[in-house]
Amino acid sequence: MKMTHALLAAATATLALATLNNAGPVHAAPAHLAPSGLMSLRSGAAPDADGAFATLVQFSEPTGEKLYRRVCAGCHMPDAKGTTQGAGFYPALAGDQNLAAPGYPLMVVLHGRHGMPAVGQMMSDEQVAAVVNYVRTNFGNAYKDKVTPEEAKAAR
Numbered sequence: 001m002k003m004t005h006a007l008l009a010a011a012t013a014t015l016a017l018a019t020l021n022n023a024g025p026v027h028a029a030p031a032h033l034a035p036s037g038l039m040s041l042r043s044g045a046a047p048d049a050d051g052a053f054a055t056l057v058q059f060s061e062p063t064g065e066k067l068y069r070r071v072c073a074g075c076h077m078p079d080a081k082g083t084t085q086g087a088g089f090y091p092a093l094a095g096d097q098n099l100a101a102p103g104y105p106l107m108v109v110l111h112g113r114h115g116m117p118a119v120g121q122m123m124s125d126e127q128v129a130a131v132v133n134y135v136r137t138n139f140g141n142a143y144k145d146k147v148t149p150e151e152a153k154a155a156r
Helices: 005-020 036-043 064-076 103-111 125-136 149-155
Strands: 053-055
Touching: 064 125, 103 125, 103 149, 125 149
Parallel strands: none
Antiparallel strands: none
16 A cells, blocks of 8 residues: 555654654654655754754854854844844843843743743753853943853753
């Protein structure tokens, strides 16, 4: 009996969900039927064209500055001054007194707030600490106390 397109699509979707949920090896379909992005995920290669993601669910940038430029600047702007123009309200991070307490930006990055998604869920503990520290020490901010990866891990 031949497999229909619908059945093949269902098997591929099941494979994708199991892979993303870290369900371990899935033997429901032959490897040649798996989508190319999932094959990239399994092989450890970046599944996107420009290398923004180390896996389908984790950013690849190693430093706070690179993470800010790739992930944060799209909304908060390259100069961190935010904007109220266009599709939404993106608060300024430049000279932001809310950043004085390191726990505040840590929680926002990890868990989101208002319209901001929880982008820290797609970062390692080291990346979360790096981007929080970068924002807290740049753009007119001069907060010296550093967030550690251990604090990021505990805040998850």
